Amino acid sequence: MTGLPHDDPQPLTVAVIGTGPRGLSVLERLAVRLREEPAPRRRLRVYAIDAVEVGAGRVWRTDQQDWFTMNTVVGQVTMYSGEPDGGPARPGAGPSLGQWIADRARTHGEEPLGPNDYASRLRYGQYLRSVYRTIAEHLPEEAELVPVHDRILRARPRPGGGYELVRENDPAPLGVDRLVLATGHPRNEPDDFEREMLDFAAGRPGVHYLCGDSAADLALDSATIPPGTTVGVLGMGLSFYDVMVALTLGRGGTFTTLPDGSMRYEPSGREPHIVAGSRSGLPIPARGKNQKEPHHSHRALFLTxxxxxxxxxxxxxxxxxxxxxxxxxxxxxxxxxxxxxxxxxxxxxxxxxxxxxxxxxxxxxxxxxxxxxxxxxxxxxxxxxxxxxxxxxxxxxxxxxxxxxxxxxxxxxxxxxxxxxxxxxxxxxxxxxxxxxxxxxxxxxxxxxxxxxxxxxxxxxxxxxxxxxxxxxxxxAGPPRYRVRQLVALIEAGVVEVAGPATSYTADEEAGGFRVVSPRVAGSARTARVLIDARIPTPHLRRDTSPLVRGLLEDGLVSEYVVDDSVHGERFESGGLAVTRAPFHVVDAGGRVRADLYALGIPTEHTRWFTQVGSSRPGMRTLFYRDADAIAADLLAGGPEESRSAGRALVGAASGTPSEGSRA
Incomplete structure (x- = not known):
């Protein structure tokens, strides 16, 4: 690679903050490129930073319960950018999740799963950790991967380029030349509704409002939700099913499959009574039985x-x-x-x-x-x-x-x-x-x-x-069919009740709890002592509570992607982090491209759409893979000035196209 002299005593230092699937994908493509491109280069040091678990991240961490399930079959999930080739698993040639599980079943006696089965999030986290170990074990001598289990509180720009990273648990700042933000699902400051519910619950013992988050991070234990408590649940998407199983299977209940394929629920007596609702009144339906090969790709004829x-x-x-x-x-x-x-x-x-x-x-x-x-x-x-x-x-x-x-x-x-x-x-x-x-x-x-x-x-x-x-x-984006059958069984058993369409949730001063009611179902009103928001927070740059994100905003290092449409006299403040097209350089508050700062995945939602994808697919050059590879290539592609010029060219090329937008 040009511009990276082999005899430079100072290594090129890169930090990837967030080591869930998106951060891990960048590490995997970096490792592939380091192996496949033999041109002279500086030594490379990569810091893999995660506040929860390096190599798995928060959502897929390996200490969660195994009843939380993925909604993609294991045969269609991989973190490797190439399929196995008969050699050892390594970056660019490794097993899909399904192949990894099959191998573990043979070698370690673990539970086998077929290619069209669904794995737990715990198991996927274990797979991610194995991919991380494979990356670390197959780096060339001139590169090192340094795990950092800590929270980054601030990223301060250095005068000569790069950043000083302030850590929560280490007083020594971490200096890096280039920084990749792959921070995943945010925790947002409460909106008006959430603040009202939190304030209502704050002064009432035994009354709780749980803001939306990954179900594995919600207080769903018996101390917060005693047996028999009426629990209101806001939203009936994928996270609703996670809450549902935590409060039933997680309380010792069991499901029995009957001869006709339906299920029956046997309660443990420790369950709460769940009252759920949504705009539609319909729990998210099941995904169809998978009949597609992992490499299947629908050939579009009309929307092309x-x-x-x-x-x-x-x-x-x-x-x-x-x-x-x-x-x-x-x-x-x-x-x-x-x-x-x-x-x-x-x-x-x-x-x-x-x-x-x-x-x-x-x-x-x-x-x-x-x-x-x-x-x-x-x-x-x-x-x-x-x-x-x-x-x-x-x-x-x-x-x-x-x-x-x-x-x-x-x-x-x-x-x-x-x-x-x-x-x-x-x-x-x-x-x-x-x-x-x-x-x-x-x-x-x-x-x-x-x-x-x-x-x-x-x-x-x-x-x-x-x-x-x-x-x-x-x-x-529905759950596996068996999850919906479990919900049917819970409704039949009276453990779960769906209020109806257009469900509303209000604080009821007189009843001392949360009122859950569908205006379209007479007699549906219920009073809940606990209200759970079962919706994953929508990413929004200015509501994100992360000290790192807030610091980047305060310092003007990042900006919100805003579309100013002069043709139609319209403006859209997206809430997404402004980035260029691939390789996704961050655009600062002055509209300048920061060639040493990248953002990938959920932080850029609304600038790009559906960034929560958590894997690639075997045998396919997916966008997930291409996004990671673009960043990996740019990280290794030359000196800072060359990269800055490339960033300016990216923005210039977008001028006059729909990608042009102002930064607030």
Missing amino acids: PHAVEQARKRRLAETGGPRLDFDEDVLPLLLRELDHVYWTAHVTARDGQEAGERFAERHASVLLTGGNPAELLREAGLDGLPALDLQKLARPFGDRHFPDPQAFRAELLDVMRWDLSEADLGNGEGPLKAALDVLRDIRNVVREAVDYGGLRPSSHQEAFLRRFLPVNALLS
């Missing part, structure tokens, strides 16, 4: 990078600006993609693979030429089947009112059992889950439309954030 590019050209010609309208330019193409998979799966399930392929070709041709597919659907005998309606699936109860909780409970269970039957058909053969799985498969193209201010600010806020994302999250 070319289609996004063409839409930008049209917008530029029409308005003088390239920003898109999500409802007009993106959503119709996305829905065509889902419809195509949905109807094709119906034909394939009924008439076989060849008939499905013939139908798919004709259906795609009609849609690509702007035709109406109604006649083709009638000809194929599909016109009597329900169309795919995302809004109806996500809001199955609509605006209807129910006369009592029993009526709502009966309909809720019917919806959940129907959805489970669809999930059992699979995400390849089952029309519904095959179509919904496309929402996961085409995220990268949605990112091309959305990232870096790709949408008009008003469209981003209203159409994308407020309308599309809640539906997308509910329908595309």
Whole structure:
């Protein structure tokens, strides 16, 4: 590598703060590049810094209970950027999570899992730790990896470049030339609702409000939540299921699988009574049985990078600006993609693979030429089947009112059992889950439309954030089927009660607790002594309580990504940390690119979309892998001045495109 003399006595020092999947991915690609690129370079010292567990991070730490589960099958998860090649596991050639578990089952007698099974977060954390050890063991002699188990309180810029890192538990600052922020899920300062609930609980013994966080970090023990206590739960997404199992399995309850595949719950007597609710009144549905190989990639026909590019050209010609309208330019193409998979799966399930392929070709041709597919659907005998309606699936109860909780409970269970039957058909053969799985498969193209201010600010806020994302999250990111069956069993046993749609949560002074009620279900009001927010905090730069982040803001070293759209006279303060495109240099408060500071993953959410991805996929050059590799390459790619020039070029190249934005 040019510009890094081999005889320089001072090593190039790099710190990666946060060693969960994103930080670990950078370390893995650094190790690969150090091995594969033999050009002369300075010695390298890399500090792997984590306040909770080096090599696993907070969410995946290895001291948590094993009932918290991943929602991606083990065969589709890897932290290595290349598959095993017959040699020892090493950066660039290592086992997927599923292969690692299978090997551990053979060599250590641990519980085996099939490629389509789901692992606990604890087990994934153990896998991450094994990847970290492999990285450390396979670095070349001129590089060293130094674990630092500490919290970084401040990053102060040095006059000549680089940073002095102030540690919580060590008075000696840590000097580094380059810094990578991969800090993961934040803890935010309370918003108005949270502050009201916290203040209400503060003066009342036995009354508690638990702000949203990873369930493994919530106070779900019997001291906070005694047996028999009524507990309100806000939100019924993935974290709701974590809270649910902690308060049931974690209290000694057991599930028995019955001959028909359903489950029965046997209580221990130590459970609380759980009253949950959400906007939709529907717990997040199950993921379909996996029928896809790890390397499967849906081939988009309608929502493609070319289609996004063409839409930008049209917008530029029409308005003088390239920003898109999500409802007009993106959503119709996305829905065509889902419809195509949905109807094709119906034909394939009924008439076989060849008939499905013939139908798919004709259906795609009609849609690509702007035709109406109604006649083709009638000809194929599909016109009597329900169309795919995302809004109806996500809001199955609509605006209807129910006369009592029993009526709502009966309909809720019917919806959940129907959805489970669809999930059992699979995400390849089952029309519904095959179509919904496309929402996961085409995220990268949605990112091309959305990232870096790709949408008009008003469209981003209203159409994308407020309308599309809640539906997308509910329908595309569900838990394993057995989790939903467990919830059905808990509802049947009376341990869990779902209040209903549009659930509200208020402090009830007279009752001395939290009032949980659905205005659409008569008689649903309940008083809870404990209220748990089961929603993972949304990243927001200015609400993050981390001393490191607050210090970076105060010092003007980072800035919020703000889109100023002069064409439409609109402005969007995203809450995300402003970064360039790859290799993701941070942009400071003066709009300058900091070539020695990078940010990856969740801190940049809202500047980029869906940054919480926690792994790559075997045999695929995923965006997760490419993001990490871009940073690794830049870390090793030359002296500070060369890197600063590259950073300026990145911003300059974005001028006049949707990626242009001001920094607040």
